Amino acid sequence: AVLVGLAKYTWFTRRAALTDRDTILIGAFENTTGEPVFDETLVTALETALGQSPFLDIVPDQRIQETLRSMGRNGDDRLTADVSREVCQRLSLKAMMEGSIASLGSSYVIRLEATDCQTGEALAREQGEAGDQAQVLKELGLLTSRMRTTLGESLKSIQAFDVPIEQATTPSLTALKAYALGLEE
Numbered sequence: 001a002v003l004v005g006l007a008k009y010t011w012f013t014r015r016a017a018l019t020d021r022d023t024i025l026i027g028a029f030e031n032t033t034g035e036p037v038f039d040e041t042l043v044t045a046l047e048t049a050l051g052q053s054p055f056l057d058i059v060p061d062q063r064i065q066e067t068l069r070s071m072g073r074n075g076d077d078r079l080t081a082d083v084s085r086e087v088c089q090r091l092s093l094k095a096m097m098e099g100s101i102a103s104l105g106s107s108y109v110i111r112l113e114a115t116d117c118q119t120g121e122a123l124a125r126e127q128g129e130a131g132d133q134a135q136v137l138k139e140l141g142l143l144t145s146r147m148r149t150t151l152g153e154s155l156k157s158i159q160a161f162d163v164p165i166e167q168a169t170t171p172s173l174t175a176l177k178a179y180a181l182g183l184e185e
Helices: 002-013 043-051 063-070 081-089 131-149 155-160 175-184
Strands: 025-032 095-104 106-115 120-130
Touching: 002 063, 025 043, 025 081, 043 095, 043 131, 043 155, 043 175, 063 081, 063 175, 106 131, 120 131, 131 175
Parallel strands: 025 095
Antiparallel strands: 095 106, 106 120
């Protein structure tokens, strides 16, 4: 009975990883599939999915570019894990989110991780599998919704502000890639 009580106490008093006053950096999305259709595309999809949240404040690309330039880099440099963390620290942010996609036979494994910028400690992790390329955006959307809950957003908020990625953007990875490249320009 004591262990059950302690477990309930721990569950109900567990603090959320983030608050509605924290800002998050969307960093690198590593693509080890060798398929260029995922380059830039998944970061754009993740930004769109997280951008629906009234709970999460996402660092705008312009601010990231300014920070990169202040670091002596080109403002258009790709964010790697190390560069993302340095940008996150320079902006005194609480957290950054990164992802990866890898091939597993004909399937794809997608991973998201939110990390404390100062300590490097993982705040939340989600992983899922898409059966084929056409299911990648849908799976990324499901992972993003679960991540939002883990980071502290209320279920009510997520239910109100969670349009599936393929509806908020497009179900076509090729079209989304073209859009992502257009945004870069």
